[in-house]
Amino acid sequence: xxxxxxxxxxxxxxxxxxxxxxxxYRPIVTAMAARQAHIERQxxxxxxxxxxxxxxxxxxxxxxxxxxxQNQQLLEQARQEAERERQALLDQARLEVEAKRRQWLxxxxxEQHQLARDLERLLGEQLIALGRKAFAELAGxxxxxxxxxxxxxxxxxxxxxxxxxxxxGSREWTVVTAQPLDADLRRRIxxxxxxxxxxxxxxxxxxxxxxxxIALEAGDRVWSWNLAAWLEQLEAELQRFLQSLPS
Amino acid sequence: MSATLLFTWGVMALLxxxxxxxxxxxxxxxxxxxxxxxxxxxxxxxxxxxREVTHQDPDxxxxxxxxxxxxxxxxxxxxxVPGYLPPTASLSTTTALALCxxxxxxxxxxxxxxxxxxxxxxxxxxxxxxxxxxxGEFSRTLALAVRLYGxxxxxxxxxxxxxxxxxFFFPVVMQLLGLxxxxxxxxxxxxxxxxxxxxxxxxxxxRRARLRTQEESP
Numbered sequence: 127x128x129x130x131x132x133x134x135x136x137x138x139x140x141x142x143x144x145x146x147x148x149x150x151y152r153p154i155v156t157a158m159a160a161r162q163a164h165i166e167r168q169x170x171x172x173x174x175x176x177x178x179x180x181x182x183x184x185x186x187x188x189x190x191x192x193x194x195x196q197n198q199q200l201l202e203q204a205r206q207e208a209e210r211e212r213q214a215l216l217d218q219a220r221l222e223v224e225a226k227r228r229q230w231l232x233x234x235x236x237e238q239h240q241l242a243r244d245l246e247r248l249l250g251e252q253l254i255a256l257g258r259k260a261f262a263e264l265a266g267x268x269x270x271x272x273x274x275x276x277x278x279x280x281x282x283x284x285x286x287x288x289x290x291x292x293x294x295g296s297r298e299w300t301v302v303t304a305q306p307l308d309a310d311l312r313r314r315i316x317x318x319x320x321x322x323x324x325x326x327x328x329x330x331x332x333x334x335x336x337x338x339x340i341a342l343e344a345g346d347r348v349w350s351w352n353l354a355a356w357l358e359q360l361e362a363e364l365q366r367f368l369q370s371l372p373s
Numbered sequence: 374m375s376a377t378l379l380f381t382w383g384v385m386a387l388l389x390x391x392x393x394x395x396x397x398x399x400x401x402x403x404x405x406x407x408x409x410x411x412x413x414x415x416x417x418x419x420x421x422x423x424r425e426v427t428h429q430d431p432d433x434x435x436x437x438x439x440x441x442x443x444x445x446x447x448x449x450x451x452x453x454v455p456g457y458l459p460p461t462a463s464l465s466t467t468t469a470l471a472l473c474x475x476x477x478x479x480x481x482x483x484x485x486x487x488x489x490x491x492x493x494x495x496x497x498x499x500x501x502x503x504x505x506x507x508x509g510e511f512s513r514t515l516a517l518a519v520r521l522y523g524x525x526x527x528x529x530x531x532x533x534x535x536x537x538x539x540x541f542f543f544p545v546v547m548q549l550l551g552l553x554x555x556x557x558x559x560x561x562x563x564x565x566x567x568x569x570x571x572x573x574x575x576x577x578x579x580r581r582a583r584l585r586t587q588e589e590s591p
Binding site: 128151155 | 375409443470472
């Protein structure tokens with residue numbers, strides 16, 4: 127063992143260590159650290175970007191959901207509105223149909239009623255015309271005579287007629303018949319009437335319109351007991367009845 | 374001018390030149406070149422070893438332990454070259470390296486805790502232990518030197534013995550064996566040096582930690 131060599135080797139070793147530190151370890155460690163830092167930075171950046179992207183995705187997803195929800199709501203609203211509109215139109219149509227139907231039914235009822243009334247009026251008129259005609263044909267002197275007899279009888283018994291005659295102030299009374307009366311009947315009527323008013327002048331008049339019967343006109347008062355009056359009364363009654371029917 | 378020094382310079386020149394060539398245009402690129410990649414892997418392996426053994430920042434010991442390893446390994450690996458004599462086969466070289474470790478252990482310790490605290494370590498657990506501590510320190514270094522030298526020499530002796538027995542085809546196998554043992558030797562030497570340095574350092578650290586806990590809990 128040579129101590130000089132030992133010392134030289136120690137120096138050699140130290141020089142080698144220094145040189146290697148300068149040329150090998152430091153550059154390599156530095157380069158690796160730099161690369162690692164670079165990679166770390168890139169990873170950091172990537173993580174950052176990823177987080178950003180995820181946030182963005184979340185934001186857009188949320189927005190999309192909102193839009194979808196809104197769409198759904200709008201659609202639902204539109205549907206409800208359409209439904210309401212449809213219901214309203216339907217109701218309106220139903221009402222219109224109902225009104226039309228009622229109108230039609232009313233018109234029908236009116237027409238029916240009108241028809242019935244026309245029919246009834248026609249019937250009544252026909253009936254009355256028939257009666258008028260039948261009585262006109264049937265009426266003759268004998269019937270006249272019977273009527274005059276009945277009239278005379280009434281003069282005795284009817285308080286209504288007696289009141290009429292006592293209250294009538296006219297100087298001239300007219301007795302109306304359908305057929306001319308013979309002298310005997312005329313004298314009897316005059317006698318009967320003069321009992322109520324001795325100064326009265328009695329005039330005899332014939333009117334076909336009476337058909338059958340007798341009428342007494344004392345001034346402004348009229349007492350009639352004849353078929354035409356009956357028929358008029360009947361017709362009036364009939365008209366009143368038809369008008370009282372519910373339309 | 375001895376052959377040992379000559380070959381030492383040759384190995385040094387190879388190492389420095391190779392490092393310079395590899396790191397001349399080093400860039401922190403994502404795709405390092407082939408040479409750069411190889412050296413990076415090598416340095417990273419060394420750093421990992423240091424980290425595993427010491428559980429400390431490897432860059433503090435890297436220049437020392439890494440140089441030990443690389444120098445011994447390359448010296449031994451060049452053994453098959455004709456006319457080459459490994460410088461590590463000389464006791465002078467191994468003694469020099471061992472002395473370096475011997476100095477490095479207190480050096481690192483003193484740098485870690487300061488001179489006074491380091492010297493006080495020799496008086497623990499009792500001042501009576503001082504001679505034993507000093508002897509232990511020396512014997513450790515001596516053992517390291519002798520281990521390296523003895524292993525390399527034993528490899529040579531075994532080779533010589535086997536060569537005399539099987540003169541014709543055995544040398545190749547022996548050369549391979551020599552390469553293996555030389556590499557392993559480099560590894561063992563570097564690791565042992567590391568352990569010594571780190572243990573000295575760790576003793577200091579543990580002591581400091583103990584002191585700190587004592588201060589905190591009066």
